[in-house]
Amino acid sequence: MKFTEAQLEFIQLWGNFGSQWGINKTMAQVHALLLTSEDALSTDDIMESLAISRGGANVNLRELMVWNLVYKTAKPGDRKEFFVAEKDIWEVAKRITRERQRREIEPLMHHLNRLKNVDEADPQSLNFVKTITDIERLVGRMNKTSDTVMKMEENAFFGSIIRLLK
Amino acid sequence: MKFTEAQLEFIQLWGNFGSQWGINKTMAQVHALLLTSEDALSTDDIMESLAISRGGANVNLRELMVWNLVYKTAKPGDRKEFFVAEKDIWEVAKRITRERQRREIEPLMHHLNRLKNVDEADPQSLNFVKTITDIERLVGRMNKTSDTVMKMEENAFFGSIIRLLK
DNA sequence: TAAAACTTTCAGTAATTACTGAAAATAAAA
DNA sequence: TTTTATTTTCAGTAATTACTGAAAGTTTTA
Numbered sequence: 001m002k003f004t005e006a007q008l009e010f011i012q013l014w015g016n017f018g019s020q021w022g023i024n025k026t027m028a029q030v031h032a033l034l035l036t037s038e039d040a041l042s043t044d045d046i047m048e049s050l051a052i053s054r055g056g057a058n059v060n061l062r063e064l065m066v067w068n069l070v071y072k073t074a075k076p077g078d079r080k081e082f083f084v085a086e087k088d089i090w091e092v093a094k095r096i097t098r099e100r101q102r103r104e105i106e107p108l109m110h111h112l113n114r115l116k117n118v119d120e121a122d123p124q125s126l127n128f129v130k131t132i133t134d135i136e137r138l139v140g141r142m143n144k145t146s147d148t149v150m151k152m153e154e155n156a157f158f159g160s161i162i163r164l165l166k
Numbered sequence: 167m168k169f170t171e172a173q174l175e176f177i178q179l180w181g182n183f184g185s186q187w188g189i190n191k192t193m194a195q196v197h198a199l200l201l202t203s204e205d206a207l208s209t210d211d212i213m214e215s216l217a218i219s220r221g222g223a224n225v226n227l228r229e230l231m232v233w234n235l236v237y238k239t240a241k242p243g244d245r246k247e248f249f250v251a252e253k254d255i256w257e258v259a260k261r262i263t264r265e266r267q268r269r270e271i272e273p274l275m276h277h278l279n280r281l282k283n284v285d286e287a288d289p290q291s292l293n294f295v296k297t298i299t300d301i302e303r304l305v306g307r308m309n310k311t312s313d314t315v316m317k318m319e320e321n322a323f324f325g326s327i328i329r330l331l332k
Numbered sequence: 333t334a335a336a337a338c339t340t341t342c343a344g345t346a347a348t349t350a351c352t353g354a355a356a357a358t359a360a361a362a
Numbered sequence: 363t364t365t366t367a368t369t370t371t372c373a374g375t376a377a378t379t380a381c382t383g384a385a386a387g388t389t390t391t392a
Contacts, residue, residue: 002285081338081339124173
């Protein structure tokens with residue numbers, strides 16, 4: 001399998017995977033392209049590779065920068081902006097986790113907590129508050145856990161303990 | 167806050183949260199409705215509560231049953247089917263995880279593995295294979311590790327060790 | 333300061349996704 | 363078996379999401 005062929009397939013794969021997890025397909029494709037490109041790419045390079053418009057390329061690149069997955073760089077003697085992706089996959093995972101936590105989990109937790117102020121006189125409230133509390137606990141825990149997992153995997157001692165349990 | 171008010175708000179919240187994570191919004195809403203209903207509900211109950219069509223209710227209920235999050239029950243003297251949700255949130259989380267793993271992670275891993283057969287003569291393949299391998303390792307590990315850590319969180323001894331790291 | 337090079341914005345529109353509603357299928361009752 | 367109750371299916375369509383392309387904005391060069 002030729003490199004360019006494999007790269008294109010990876011871009012499709014990552015795009016589809018991303019959209020199944022609520023991440024914009026094109027954004028995931030731009031990310032995949034940059035992840036698998038040695039050199040920094042310009043907006044025009046990306047437009048050409050993915051056959052997307054200038055607007056689309058620009059918006060998705062800037063969004064990737066908000067997520068801290070892509071950086072701007074400059075090439076001497078060239079006026080254009082060039083883009084590179086963070087290549088350390090652990091860092092990528094951590095930053096995606098961090099961003100989703102900030103955008104989605106925190107507001108969710110806040111809303112859930114508010115919903116516990118339900119009128120306790122209603123007999124149905126008992127089950128309701130239990131469900132909400134359980135979800136809160138679960139989400140809170142999973143949140144911490146993903147963090148913990150990352151830290152532990154990075155730590156030789158705990159990493160080896162975890163591996164024993166698998 | 168009245169119960170019905172809180173329940174409706176929860177249904178909206180869960181629907182939005184679901185759709186941000188690639189889960190059909192209506193399916194998440196039906197799930198939320200059943201999670202917060204003491205009694206089993208009929209298709210008509212659900213159509214009315216969520217203001218959706220019979221077709222939509224039916225399709226989403228059956229999908230929830232495929233995910234193992236909802237069961238059919240019967241009421242004596244009633245010909246209709248009634249539905250209840252699994253109320254143990256831990257079970258809910260495990261089943262969602264299991265289903266997504268089966269549908270998405272496994273195919274992803276398979277595709278990634280295939281992409282490692284890239285022509286090694288191309289100098290760009292080196293970075294490519296490393297990226298693919300890193301992603302494979304990360305996804306595989308997160309999969310196993312989240313399971314392990316969730317179990318450990320429930321375990322007094324390891325739980326306390328983990329808490330030291332947070 | 334003006335022209336050129338490049339980036340950003342956004343109204344209009346394309347693509348995707350999932351719902352509606354009615355007809356067909358199935359199951360239960362008479 | 364026929365009638366009635368209920369569930370399932372799916373073509374058409376609505377809703378959502380995100381892209382296009384051109385104009386406006388910005389920065390650099392001369």
